[in-house]
Amino acid sequence: MPDWSYHTLFKPLLFRLPAKLSRDITLGLMGTLSRLPLGTLVIRTLGHMEAHPMLKSQLAGTDVTLPYPIGLSGDVDPAAVAQEALSQFGFGYLEVGPVTIEPLGGAKSEKGMARDLSREAIVYPRASRTVSMAQATERLRHQRKRALPRMLRIQAMPGCSPKEAEQQLCELIRGLEEGAAAFHIDILNEGWPLQDKLELLRNVLRNCKDRGRAVPLFVYLPLSFPVDDLPALRDGLPWNDGHSENLTNEQYAGFVIGDAWHTEQGERYTGANALQPCLERVQAIRKLWAAAMPVIAGGGVHSPDDALKLMEAGASAIQLHSGLVYAGPGLPKRINEAIIYEKIRDDMPPAAPSFWHGWGWMWRLGLGMLIGGIIAWIIAATLVVLPYDVAFLGMTLAELEQMNRLIPPFMSHDRITLAGTMMSIGILYMFLSYYGLRQGQHWAKTALVVSCSVGLCSFFLFLGYGYFDPLHAAVAVVLLLFFLLSLRARGGLPSYEPVNTANDRIWLRAQWGQCMMVILGFALAIGGAVIAVVGVTDVFVATDLAYLCASPEQLAAISDRLLPLIAHDRAGFGGALFSNALALLAASLWGIGEGRRWLWFALLLGGLPGFIAGFSVHLWIGYTTFVHLLPAYFAFSLYVLGLIWLYPYMMRKPVRTRASL
Incomplete structure (x- = not known):
C-alpha cells in the first residue's frame, strides 16, 4: 500500500470506518498478502525501498545493527499479523509490546480506539493492550533468520509494588533475551517516587550482571516525564558512554522517548503534537549525557522534516506510530531518502562515467x-x-x-x-x-x-x-x-537530487x-x-x-x-x-x-x-x-x-x- 494508493484510494475509505476496524482490515490484508507466494516480492516491488550502506548503523555502545534508522512502534501492530509485510517498508527494527507477564486488555479493550483528525492523533481507551510473555516468546521463536531486530518494550503488571515489578522485569528479560535485540524498560510512568524507580532500575541491572549475553537495556522515557528530573536519572544510574567495547550488562544503553500522552480521563493518545515535547527531551538528554549514547525518538514524526529535526537535535533513530497512519506507509522510505540526501548534499557527486561505459x-x-x-x-x-x-x-x-x-x-x-x-x-x-x-x-x-x-x-x-x-x-x-x-x-x-520532506x-x-x-x-x-x-x-x-x-x-x-x-x-x-x-x-x-x-x-x-x-x-x-x-x-x-x-x-x-x- 504505497502512498500513491493509500492517500488516493484506501485512506478515504478506511477513515470512514471505526479506527480499530480500519486498522485490523489494513493489517490483515497486508499480512495475508505477505504470506502468499511472491507476496513479499510484490510489496517490495511496489515500494522499492533500496537498502544502502549509508543507512546502516550500529547503535553506539551496543551490538544492535540496524539496516535503517527507523523503527516501528509495537502499538501499530499489537497482534503481529503483518510483521513480514511491514518489514518491507524501510524499517530497521520492530518493537514488540508492551510485553507483560500476563496479557492485558486484548482486542476487546481497543473498541474505544479513535482518530482525532484535528490533531492528527490516535486515541486509545483507558485499558492498555499488552503482549504476554508466552506470546512474545512464540513470536521470537518463529521469526526468520533474516528478520529485522526485535526490540521488546517490557512493563510490570498494573498495581504491583516496585519489588514485584523488579521481579517481573527480570523474569521477562531472562525468558526473552534469546531472541531480543534490546529491551525498552517502561516503568517511569508508574506512580511511585522517583527514588523507588531508580532503585528498581539499578536492581534490574544487578540481576543481569552475571548473565553471559548482555542484551542492551534502554530506559523508556514517557513524554510526561519532567525534563527537570533528567539530572536525577543521569546521576542515579550507570550509563553507556557510547563506546561499544565498554557496554556491559551493568549499564543502561540509552533512552527510548515515548510517543503518547495521557488525558485526564485516562485515555492515551499519540499524534503530531508529541513532536515538540519529544524534541525538548532529545535536546535535554544531549546536554546531560555523552553525545554518542543512543537516543531513539518516537514522538510526533509525521513527515521526513519531523524526523530530520529530531536527528539534528541528537536522536540516533526514529520510531514511528501515528505518522504511519496519517502520512502513509511510504513515510519510512521518505525519511530514509531524506537522511541519505542530508548526509551527501554538500558532497560533490561522483564524476559521470563516459558515454561508452554502460x-x-x-x-x-x-x-x-x-x-x-x-x-x-x-x-x-x-x-x-x-x-x-x-x-x-x-x-x-x-x-x-x-x-x-x-x-x-x-x-x-x-x-x-x-x-x-x-x-x-x-x-x-x-x-x-x-x-x-x-x-x-x-x-x-x-x-x-x-x-x-x-x-x-x-x-x-x-x-x-x-x-x-x-x-x-x-x-x-x-x-x-x-x-x-x-x-x-x-x-x-545515492541520488544527489533533493527530496521532499513535507x-x-x-x-x-x-x-x-x-x-x-x-x-x-x-x-x-x-x-x-x-x-x-x-x-x-x-x-x-x-x-x-x-x-x-x-x-x-x-x-x-x-x-x-x-x-x-x-x-x-x-x-x-x-x-x-x-x-x-x-x-x-x-x-x-x-x-x-x-x-x-x-x-x-x-x-x-x-x-x-x-x-x-x-x-x-x-x-x-x-x-x-x-x-x-x-x-x-x-x-x-x-x-x-x-x-x-x-x-x-x-x-x-x-x-x-x-x-x-
Missing part, C-alpha cells in the same frame, strides 16, 4: 528505437509492406487491395501503432539512461533491464504463426548487443498524479499482454472483423499466409506495448520525486508518440468504433490527469535549509 549503450538502444520507429511510421504510411513481406505473402499490395480494399489500411494501422510505441520506448530509454543510469540510480537500471529484457524476448512472438521477419531479427540482434553492453553500467549510488497540498496532489501514472502503466501492460495473446491465437477481435467486413475464413481464403503476416504485426505491437508499459510503470512507481523535472518531461514526451500514432491512424483509416477506442480514451485520460497533477510537484525545486546530519 549507460551510453542503453542510450544508443533508445535512439535506435526512436529512429526505427520514425522509419517504420513512414513506411507504414506509404509502402505499408516491405519487399520481404510481399515475397512471403505471394501478393503485391495492389493485388491484396483488389481482394479487400480495407486490408492495407488495417495493416497500416497495426504498423503505425507499433511505430509510435517504438518511439515512446526510445524516448523513455534515452531519458532513463542519461538521467538515471548515468547517475548510477538502481531504480532506473532495474526499469531498463526489465523492460528491455521483455522487449527483446517479445521478438519470439513474431514466430507465433510461422512468419520469420528478417529485418526484425537483424534489429533484435543489434539491440541485444547494445543491451548486453549496457549491463556494465554502475548502480546503487506533507503539503502539492505533495498530496502529486499522489493522485502518481496513482494515475501507475494505473496507466498497469493498464498498458494488461493491454499489451492481451494484444500479444490475441495476436498469436485468434488474431482479430470482433471490431476488427466488423471493420474489415470479413470473417477469418474469408481472409484466409485470400491467402493462407495473410493471417500469419497480420498476426506477426499484432503480436509485435503487443510485445512492444508491454515492454513500454513496464518502463513507464517502473518510472512511475520508483522514480517520481519532488523537483525531478526530467522525469516529468520523459513521461510527457514518451507518451506523445504512442497516443498520436494511435489516434491519428484510426482517424485516417476510418476505424473509429467507440468500443475499440475506449481503452485508448481511458489511457489518454490517465496520462493527461497524471501529468497535470504531477506538474507542480515535479517542477518545483525543494528548498533545503538545515545543516547536514
